[in-house]
Amino acid sequence: xxxxxxxxxxxxxxxxxxxxxxxxxxxxxxxxxxxxxxxxxxxxxxxxxxxxxxxxxxxxxxxxxxxxxxxxxxxxxxxxxxxxxxxxxxxxxxxxxxxxxxxxxxxxxxxxxxxxxxxxxxxxxxxxxxxxxxxxxxxxxxxxxxxxxxxxxxxxxxxxxxxxxxxxxxxxxxxxxxxxxxxxxxxxxxxxxxxxxxxxxxxxxxxxxxxxxxxxxxxxxxxxxxxxxxxxxxxxxxxxxxxxxxxxxxxxxxxxxxxxxxxxxxxxxxxxxxxxxxxxxxxxxxxxxxxxxxxxxxxxxxxxxxxxxxxxxxxxxxxxxxxxxxxxxxxxxxxxxxxxxxxxxxxxxxxxxxxxxxxxxxxxxxxxxxxxxxxxxxxxxxxxxxxxxxxxxxxxxxxxxxxxxxxxxxxxxxxxxxxxxxxxxxxxxxxxxxxxxxxxxxxxxxxxxxxxxxxxxxxxxxxxxxxxxxxxxxxxxxxxxxxxxxxxxxxxxxxxxxxxxxxxxxxxxxxxxxxxxxxxxxxxxxxxxxxxxxxxxxxxxxxxxxxxxxxxxxxxxxxxxxxxxxxxxxxxxxxxxxxxxxxxxxxxxxxxxxxxxxxxxxxxxxxxxxxxxxxxxxxxxxxxxxxxxxxxxxxxxxxxxxxxxxxxxxxxxxxxxxxxxxxxxxxxxxxxxxxxxxxxxxxxxxxxxxxxxxxxxxxxxxxxxxxxxxxxxxxxxxxxxxxxxxxxxxxxxxxxxxxxxxxxxxxxxxxxxxxxxxxxxxxxxxxxxxxxxxxxxxxxxxxxxxxxxxxxxxxxxxxx
Ligand code: 26W
Numbered sequence: 001x002x003x004x005x006x007x008x009x010x011x012x013x014x015x016x017x018x019x020x021x022x023x024x025x026x027x028x029x030x031x032x033x034x035x036x037x038x039x040x041x042x043x044x045x046x047x048x049x050x051x052x053x054x055x056x057x058x059x060x061x062x063x064x065x066x067x068x069x070x071x072x073x074x075x076x077x078x079x080x081x082x083x084x085x086x087x088x089x090x091x092x093x094x095x096x097x098x099x100x101x102x103x104x105x106x107x108x109x110x111x112x113x114x115x116x117x118x119x120x121x122x123x124x125x126x127x128x129x130x131x132x133x134x135x136x137x138x139x140x141x142x143x144x145x146x147x148x149x150x151x152x153x154x155x156x157x158x159x160x161x162x163x164x165x166x167x168x169x170x171x172x173x174x175x176x177x178x179x180x181x182x183x184x185x186x187x188x189x190x191x192x193x194x195x196x197x198x199x200x201x202x203x204x205x206x207x208x209x210x211x212x213x214x215x216x217x218x219x220x221x222x223x224x225x226x227x228x229x230x231x232x233x234x235x236x237x238x239x240x241x242x243x244x245x246x247x248x249x250x251x252x253x254x255x256x257x258x259x260x261x262x263x264x265x266x267x268x269x270x271x272x273x274x275x276x277x278x279x280x281x282x283x284x285x286x287x288x289x290x291x292x293x294x295x296x297x298x299x300x301x302x303x304x305x306x307x308x309x310x311x312x313x314x315x316x317x318x319x320x321x322x323x324x325x326x327x328x329x330x331x332x333x334x335x336x337x338x339x340x341x342x343x344x345x346x347x348x349x350x351x352x353x354x355x356x357x358x359x360x361x362x363x364x365x366x367x368x369x370x371x372x373x374x375x376x377x378x379x380x381x382x383x384x385x386x387x388x389x390x391x392x393x394x395x396x397x398x399x400x401x402x403x404x405x406x407x408x409x410x411x412x413x414x415x416x417x418x419x420x421x422x423x424x425x426x427x428x429x430x431x432x433x434x435x436x437x438x439x440x441x442x443x444x445x446x447x448x449x450x451x452x453x454x455x456x457x458x459x460x461x462x463x464x465x466x467x468x469x470x471x472x473x474x475x476x477x478x479x480x481x482x483x484x485x486x487x488x489x490x491x492x493x494x495x496x497x498x499x500x501x502x503x504x505x506x507x508x509x510x511x512x513x514x515x516x517x518x519x520x521x522x523x524x525x526x527x528x529x530x531x532x533x534x535x536x537x538x539x540x541x542x543x544x545x546x547x548x549x550x551x552x553x554x555x556x557x558x559x560x561x562x563x564x565x566x567x568x569x570x571x572x573x574x575x576x577x578x579x580x581x582x583x584x585x586x587x588x589x590x591x592x593x594x595x596x597x598x599x600x601x602x603x604x605x606x607x608x609x610x611x612x613x614x615x616x617x618x619x620x621x622x623x624x625x626x627x628x629x630x631x632x633x634x635x636x637x638x639x640x641x642x643x644x645x646x647x648x649x650x651x652x653x654x655x656x657x658x659x660x661x662x663x664x665x666x667x668x669x670x671x672x673x674x675x676x677x678x679x680x681x682x683x684x685x686x687x688x689x690x691x692x693x694x695x696x697x698x699x700x701x702x703x704x705x706x707x708x709x710x711x712x713x714x715x716x717x718x719x720x721x722x723x724x725x726x727x728x729x730x731x732x733x734x735x736x737x738x739x740x741x742x743x744x745x746x747x748x749x750x751x752x753x754x755x756x757x758x759x760x761x762x763x764x765x766x767x768x769x770x771x772x773x774x775x776x777x778x779x780x781x782x783x784x785x786x787x788x789x790x791x792x793x794x795x796x797x798x799x800x
Contacts, residue, residue, distance in 0.1 A: 001048045001222060004040075006089040012040045013093065025097040031167075033099055034077070034107035037090065038170040041080045045215035046173060049224035056135040057299060062308070062799050064129065064136040065292055067322055068315035069284060070119030070264070071126070071140045071227055072147075073111040073214065074464075074626025076171045077104070079127070082468050083217040106526075109164045110625045111171070111214075112146035113229070115268040116545040117652055118354045120626065121429075122315055123216075124461040124652075125792075126225040128785035130218030131487075134793055134800075139288035139319075141280060142172070142212050142229035145263040150584050152528060152622040155600030155728075157585055157593050159266070172212035172229070180209045180290040181235070182283050188374050199332055201375050207257040208233045209287030219463055220487055230287045232260035267586045268545045269360040275368055282373050285322040293329055303334060307347035311797040314351045314423070317362045317415035323349060323422040324379040332375070338382070350796050351419040351426050352456075354649050356433070356441055357549065362415040369413060380418065384408045387421045394448050405444050420445045420452070425796045427454040430650040430671040432691065454795055457674055458650040459788030462489060462780065465656045470634035472511035473660065473777070480504065489784030496778035505770035512637070512661065512773075519635035528622045531607060537576035537617065538763055540665075541657065542640035543624055543632060546583035546592040549647040553595050553733060554745045555579065555640055558753055559602055559618060560717040560725070566612045575760040578617040580632070582624035594733050596620065601726035608726075629653070633660045638759055641666030642752065644743040646691035655783035661773035665759055667748070671783070678779040683772045685762070687755035688748040697747065704741035707749065714749055 016036040017028050025033070056063075081087040091101045114120060122138060129136035148159035186204030190197065214227040234257035259276060260283050289312075296306055314320060323345060330341035355361075370377045384407040391402040403409065407417045420426050420442055428434030434455035438446040446453055467474050467486055477485055480498060485491035498504040516535040523529035542555050559579055566574060581599050585592035603618035621628065639657035641648075641664055648670035658664060658675060666672040667688040676684045689697065708715055721734035737745055763769050781787075793800040 001051050003084060004044055004086055004089075006086075006093065009040065009086065009089060010093050013037065016040060025099070028099075030099070030104055031107050033094070034104050034167075035170055037104065038077055038108070041077065041084070042171060042173065042215070044084070045080065045217055045224055048217065048222070049215055049226060052133075052135070052222055052224050055222070060309070061135055062797065063295070063310050064134055064793075064797055064799075065288065065310065065312045066122060066125065066136060066138045066315065067284065067288055067312060067319035068119070068122040068138065068140055069281065069318040070114030070315075071111075071122045071138055071229075072114030072116070072119035072626060073123045073227070074630075075105065075108045075110055076214070076216075077108050078468055079464055080217055082463065083127070083130075083219040085220065107167060109162075109167045110146075110627050111164060111168050112162055112625055113140060113143050113264060115147055115264070115266060117650070118316055121354075121458055121652060124459065124464075124785040125789055126216045126227060127218070127461040127464070128459065128789040130216050130223040130225040131221050131786055132789055132793070133218065133221050133223035134789060135223075136225045138225065138227040139284060139291075140227065140229055141261050141264075141284055142231045143261060143264040147264055147584065147625075148266055148587070150623040152596070152600060152620060155597040155604070155726075157587075157596050159587050161263075171214050173215070175211045175213055175228075178211050178291060178294075180211075180230075180287045180294075182207045182209050182232075182286040182290075184279065184282070184372055186374060188378065196335075199375065199378070205253045205257075206235050207260060207283060208235045209283060209290075211287070211291070228288070228291065230261065230284060232257055232283055234258060266584075267588075269355055269357045269547060269549075270586060270589070271360060271362050273363075273365065273368075275372060278364060278368060278372055281318055282321050282325075282376065285319050285325045288319075289322050289325045289329065293326075303330060303336075303344065307344050310348055311799075312349050313792075313797075314349060314419060316352065316354045317419055320351075320362070320415040320419050321373070321376055323418060324376045324383065327379050327383070328375055331379070338386075342383075342386075345422060347424055349419075349423045351423040353416065353426065353428055353433075353437055353441070356436055356647065356649065361441075363412040364415065366408065366411050366413060380407065380413055383418070383421065391448070401444055405448075416441070417445075420449075424452065425454055426452050427456050427796065428649065429456065429458045430674060431455055431457060432646075432668075432673050433649040433670060436646060436691070456788055456791045456795065457671060457783075458652050458655070459783050459785035460652050460655045460659070462655075462659055462784045465630060465633050465659055469630040470511075470515065470660055472514055473508075473634065476504070476507055476511060477777075485781075489781030489786060492778050492781040494778075496775060499771045499774050499778075502767065505767055505774065508661065508770050508774060509766070512635070515634040515660075519631050522631050523619075523621065527628070529619060533578050533617060533619060534576055534614070537578045537615075538637045538760070539580055539635055540577050540638040540640065540759075541580045541632065541636040541662065542642070543580070543582040543621075543629065544651075544653050546585040546589070546596060548591060548595075548736075549743050550643050551743055551745055551748075552581065552583060552599065553737070554642055554748065554752055555581075556595065556599050556602060557714070557717050557737070557745060557749065558756055559616070560720050561713050561753065562616055563602070563606060563612065564713075564716050564720065566616060567609075570611055574615045575764055576615045576617075577760070578619060580619050580621060580636075582621040582628065582632070584624060591732060591736060594730060597728065598721070598725060598730045598733055601728050601730075605726040629656065633657055633662070636660060636662040637763070638662060639664045639666070641669070641672050642688070642748075643667060643669045644748070645669045645689055645694050647743065655780065658776040659780040659783070661777050663759070663762075663769070663772050663776060665755055674782075675779075678782055679772075679775050680779075683775040683779070685755050685759055687751040689744070689751075694744065697744070702741070702744060702747065704738055704744075704746045707746035708738050711746075711750070713753070714746055 183204040481494040639662040721730040
């Protein structure tokens with residue numbers, strides 16, 4: 001497809017503004033310009049997708065379907081203009097009418113249909129697959145309300161509904177003709193017809209799944225990915241039921257149906273086990289599998305070759321019910337034998353695990369499943385019977401082992417076990433995580449099916465955080481290494497030859513400084529920054545969901561220790577530093593909310609002491625989201641990646657920050673291990689126990705109290721939590737640290753503090769620091785999502 005010409009865009013803009021709002025560009029409001037521009041881009045993307053699709057279908061290429069309960073898309077306008085390579089034309093056209101493109105972007109809300117890492121990864125992969133011209137479709141739910149808006153009220157997190165549709169709606173292309181019926185509840189009838197066993201489903205309630213498509217263009221490619229988002233609607237209210245007198249049932253079904261796509265569950269790494277969530281999961285799976293089957297049938301007229309032409313990827317266990325749903329269609333609708341159906345299913349599905357946190361591993365109560373999706377339940381029971389039989393054989397009747405791997409245990413269905421049983425591939429998201437999966441989470445399965453287990457280290461849609469977010473650095477790179485790096489992340493390596501070039505390093509320093517100023521300006525205008533921050537101070541950044549395993553409280557404890565030190569030594573030499581935090585806590589996560597309040601209180605109290613706050617400053621940025629990350633990453637000096645080793649599956653913020661020249665201060669956890677490999681030991685600051693040391697310490701019995709008793713710095717910092725910070729005490733945080741400390745904050749404290757001290761020393765050695773920064777930029781190429789999706793294509797989906 002040819003790119004849109006400048007004349008065409010100008011013409012369409014004038015035309016759209018006129019026909020939609022009856023205004024000329026000069027008189028149009030920013031919202032009107034945003035809407036018109038988005039509509040024009042959307043229509044172009046739609047056409048581009050159609051021509052890409054035609055080409056793919058005529059070539060009979062394998063389709064990738066990526067099922068995920070979350071896609072954290074962020075904004076679409078800016079990324080589309082860049083990927084379509086029309087951003088400068090649009091900027092100049094708008095300038096003709098005295099309109100500032102940057103201000104137009106601000107009219108778009110983030111599509112926040114995800115919680116954090118897993119959702120953003122899915123969005124990054126749509127971009128990368130389009131860029132690599134891999135035919136891909138993402139499936140998810142069109143939540144009316146995405147991840148909540150976080151307001152910090154006197155330090156406490158409060159949650160406001162994220163009503164993103166006004167403004168976000170322009171990016172949704174309705175496809176009502178592709179609606180799918182999804183059936184819940186009801187009864188099963190079994191009967192035999194000669195030797196055939198039939199099962200039929202009766203008295204079910206129907207929910208309509210209506211799709212809306214979003215398009216993601218590849219950069220400098222013909223590819224376009226589609227994200228198909230399902231909305232739940234009750235099928236025009238069951239009048240029959242109503243007339244038969246079942247008034248209450250008719251009404252309740254109506255409201256249950258509409259509730260399904262109402263809101264994203266805001267839990268990250270913690271399963272709640274609510275029936276509405278289960279309905280959401282089945283709704284996504286049934287609608288998507290129905291759609292995939294329809295697509296495939298329309299091209300090939302049979303499902304026999306499904307596994308040759310289709311790969312379905314399950315993003316963590318949340319869409320696991322897609323497995324029994326496809327079995328249901330193959331068995332009940334197509335009449336395939338069990339073995340044939342299972343063969344197709346197993347060769348179609350692949351599963352990625354994204355977390356080792358025990359509380360995140362999904363288990364569903366069998367009675368809940370049985371009542372909400374009875375046929376699906378009976379298929380899972382049969383899958384499990386056959387699977388356990390096979391495991392018994394393989395293990396020579398080792399009952400304990402078989403039981404450990406069983407999908408159904410203690411009246412619960414273990415979704416991860418089902419995924420492993422039903423997929424031809426299981427992968428972790430960093431080298432370390434993939435090892436932990438094999439040695440720990442799925443150790444038994446690994447013993448029997450070793451070839452299933454793979455690794456694909458995560459990657460990011462790096463153009464979003466470089467080309468689109470850091471123009472200064474992009475220009476410097478282009479002038480030094482040409483612009484091939486925009487399409488090929490490996491090219492960034494070439495920047496490494498400038499590590500001792502003072503002119504380049506000075507240029508880097510200037511760019512960072514400008515980015516810091518820009519961030520502060522933005523934060524003052526659009527965020528909750530209402531005090532001065534020194535752009536010459538170190539911007540030390542920890543931005544991610546709030547969770548004890550990520551250890552924001554380790555960071556906080558060290559700040560309190562510094563504060564204690566500065567109270568006693570007000571004239572001490574201290575390299576000025578601003579700690580920037582941003583994090584949403586799951587609404588029901590008590591300790592996480594306490595930690596946010598504590599960080600806020602530290603920030604307030606420090607600012608009351610003018611002398612100290614000239615050196616040490618803390619800012620808790622509210623409502624962290626994709627758009628804020630795009631502004632903050634380019635302005636960061638230090639990237640805090642301080643999870644307890646063995647807990648963070650990969651991390652992706654670490655990749656975005658290094659790409660923008662921030663130095664990782666982190667543990668040997670997740671992808672940090674590979675960042676260290678990529679940049680070399682001199683260009684990263686590592687501290688803390690390794691995953692092995694953590695296991696060994698746990699095995700010996702970890703006692704945080706010993707650290708508290710024997711280490712004065714720790715004692716005084718924890719005691720300050722008891723005595724009060726800004727007039728508030730944090731007894732629960734302190735007690736947790738002293739008495740249980742499940743993520744071993746105290747054990748890693750000294751080492752962390754030493755790493756912090758080292759980071760100041762390195763920062764003060766200006767050219768050394770800049771050289772480290774440059775080497776991080778040069779080493780970031782392997783963390784591109786382009787590389788990651790090529791790994792998936794080659795090692796898992798069997799294409800390329
Ligand atoms: C059922 C509730 C729930 C919701 C989300 C459980 C678990 C999740 C996700 C799996 C949590 C998540 O986002 N994991 C993150 O995935 C990223 C992408 O692979 C990794 O980089 C992060 O390390 C991992 O925490």
